[in-house]
Amino acid sequence: MNTMDADDEPSLAAHGKPCIGCRKRKIKCDRLRPCANCTRSKQLCTYDNADSRGESSSAVASDGDVRERLAKLERMMAAMLLKENEGRGHVPDHDEEPLALNSAPSPAIISPSSTFVSPTTTPLNIDLTTSARHIPLSKREAPVGQILFQDGCSAYYDADFWPTLMTEVEDLRILFDQVVLDPPAGHSQGSGSVPWPLLTSSSTSSCLSLMHPTLDQSNVLCKYFFEIIQPFIPVIHQALFARELEQYRRGTYLHPQEFEAVLFTMYLLTINSLQPRVIEEIFSVPKQEVLAKFKHSAQVALSRIDFMRNEKLHGLGALLYYVTFLFQQNLYKDGIALLGIASNLARQMGIHRDPSHFPFSPWVCNIRRRLWNHLCCLDGQAIQFYGAQSCLPAKSDASPPQNANESDWHASRFAKPASAPQDAVGFKDLTFPVVNRAISDTIRDLADTDCKNFEKREEILRRAESFITEKYLSEVDRSNPRHTVVVALMEVRLAGLRLNTRHRQLTRIRTSPADPGRYRTLIAAVELLEAYQYHKTTFSTLNWEWIFQTAIPWLAIAIVLAELPHLSAQSDIARAQRQVDDIFAVFSNPDQPVSNTPMWGILLQLRQNMTTPVQPTSAVALGNMDSMATTMFTDDLMLDLGVSMTGSMPGEFDEYMLGNENSITW
Structure with a gap:
């Protein structure tokens, strides 16, 4: 040495x-x-x-001495852990994996050009409580879901997955049905081609420069992105993105391929969220054709950066944007698989650990927290709506980003620590993502709670509702649509979680159709559908309908379909039937991606099994429904917006959008 x-x-x-x-x-x-x-x-x-041969013998002797001392230290640690486990009364099982204390550590190789960031804490930070992680899963109090298998196929779904809660569903094996999608126009694949995402560099040799929109189209898409996407998915910063976009267009950006992947996934999200007439005005072709083209372009851009191994921040951001698009399209099988890849990449990049452990600048900490925050939100959606298991690592501790305005940040990786804004109380630019994160954390808490412990589950929901309301929504400006959409999202998401718990409780005691609790659960499901349709229609004037495309109340639809034949009151029949007709009229449209999913096939099956004829809806009943649905909802939906937004919203929304248009930098 x-x-x-x-x-x-x-x-x-x-x-x-x-x-x-x-x-x-x-x-x-x-x-x-x-x-x-x-x-x-x-x-x-x-x-x-x-x-240096003369030193080889001394180096070997020194290395052997270090290894001997290390082995002695490991034996001492093993004795300490064994003594601690005996004091706690924990006796290892025969199938329990031993602590890996005897494995020799791998040497750390640091090249002269690499940057090494070490934690600010003590290097030898050994957590003696980690032995609890080696308790066999059978001894932990964790809810167990259901396994579905057929002809060599196997799938595991969370205990709260809605089809598994419905006894009226005859065959869950429909979830194994593979959805065959048509290839994008002009990009047909031959029999010998490699399907995405297994594209190689040779199969992505097509020049992406030919797939870019024109400069005017790019500017319009970027403008719409920061109007309708960025307020709810603030992974990037508008001012910083404008500088990076200028560098990219001049050809001086440091990582052009990663930024190109971000651009195409931004285009894809924007096109998917805009209404068809707006897309035709921009591109002069139908929306579905434009969407297919940019979906293929985004896939090629992600393949070129090798997104399964790429460890750059922009590469991870582009992958998260694409997963968001897949969830909007309800292509949940692809989305969940890619979300797992994104989670593993984030873990390898250290995004899952709070950046305060490391000597990062405030702005770098903020960007890393934004990435992890959105990944956590996608993870909550996968659990609630698709029955997936959480893909977050057990040792993740990254906190949400500060609840602050975008203008409060100094967007530079050399920003001083004093430049970081405080985590504010009230509504700010980042309130929507942090509220969405709080809901996702609640979903994970419910997934880890015993399904039969209804009191604890209700307490988790009450605590989450109280925290969100007191910290973020105590002073909501009801004339500002960016405020009210947060309230709307919280209504739909938390009401769906509460409906899940109540329906499970009624199923456990096997109530009769005439039971009052069963009737109240049905009415709660109807009200959730009313709120969903109301918010979806109201915010479509701002092109914010995409926010609710993933939050489809699947369980509420299934409950209404199952309970509709047992209703006797004419007003209840008319109310429930109207919601069923509206939901199926919207989502059965072949242009809607939901209509091609196996979960929608389950709802179609339930609707076909309704044997009791339903009497036609009267005009009087529909008139009463109009007046009720546009005023307020019950306590199950927590907060009343306080204003009738149907008549006055469009004009106010248009004025709101025009007011912000002058602040766009491009």
Whole structure:
């Protein structure tokens, strides 16, 4: 080993070649260790490995001594852990994996050009409580879902997955049905081509420059993105993105392929969220054709950066944007698979650990928290609506981003610590994503709670509702649509979670159709559908309908379909039937991606099994429904918006959009 010795006496062992320093300076070397020249200049004297044979024996001896001391330390730690487990009464099972204390650590290799960031805490930070993670899963109090298998196929769904709660569903194996989608127009794949996302560099050789929109189209899409997407998915910063976009267009951006992937996934999200007439005005072609083209372009851009291994922040952001698009399209199988890849990439990049552990600047901490925050929100959606298991690592502790306005940030990785804004109370620019994160954390808490512990589940929901209302929604400006849409999202998401718990409780006690609790659950499901349709229609004037495309109240639809034949009151029949007709009229449209999903096939099956004829809806009943649905909802939906938004919203929304249009930088 080449180390700096503190000995005053130089070593008398001469080397065959001069030292590295003398060779670089081209001066005569006496070939001692250290040589006279390096001693005078106080430089580290090093020789080639081939000339260091005299030190090999001492290096081996030193290495053996270190390994012996390390083994002794590991034996001491193992004895301490064993003593602690005996004191806690924990006896390892025969199938329990032992602690990996005897494995030799791998050496850390740091290249001269790499940047090494170490935690600010003590390097040897051993958590003695980690032995609890080795308790077999059978001994933990965790709800167990259902496994579905057929013809070699196997799928596991969370205990709260809505089809597994419906006894009226005859065959869950319909979830194995593969959805065959048509390839994008002009990009047909041959029999020998490789399907995405397994594209290789040779299969993505097509020039992406030909797939870019024109400069005017790009500017319009970017403008719409920061109007209808960025307020709810603030992964990037508008001012910083404008500077990076200018550098990319000039060809001076440092990572052009990663930024190109971000651009195409931004285009894709924007096109999917805009109404068809707006897309036709921009591109002069139907929306579905434009959407297919940019979906293919986004896939090619992600493949070119090797998104399964890419560890750049923009690469992870582009992947999260694409997963968001898949969830909007209810292509949940692809979305859940790619979400797992994104979670593993984020873990390898250290995004799952709170950046306050490391010497990052406030702005870098903020960007890393934004990425992890959106990944957590997607994880909550996968659990609530698709029955997936959480893909977050157990040791993740990254906190949500600060509840602050975008203008409060100094968007520079060299920003000083004092430039970071405080985590404010009330409504700010980042309130929507942090509220969405709080709902997602609640979903994970419910997934880890015993399904039969209804009191605890209700307490989790009450605590989440109280926290969100007090911290973020205590002073909501009901004339501002960005405020009211947060309230609307919280209504739909938390009401769906509460309906899940109540329906499970009624199923457990096996109530009769005439039971009052069963009737109240049905009415709660109808009211949830009314709120969903109301918010979806109201915010479509701002092109914010996409927010509710993923939050489809699947369980509420299934409950109404199952209970509709048992209703006797004419008003209840008319009310429930109207919601069923409206939902199926919207989502049965072939242009809607929901209509091609296996879960929608389950609802179609339920509707076909309604054997009791339903009497036609009267005009009087529909008139009463109009007046009720546009005023307020019950306590199940928590907050009343307080205003009738149907008549006055469009004009106010248009004025709101025009007011913000002047602040766009491009």
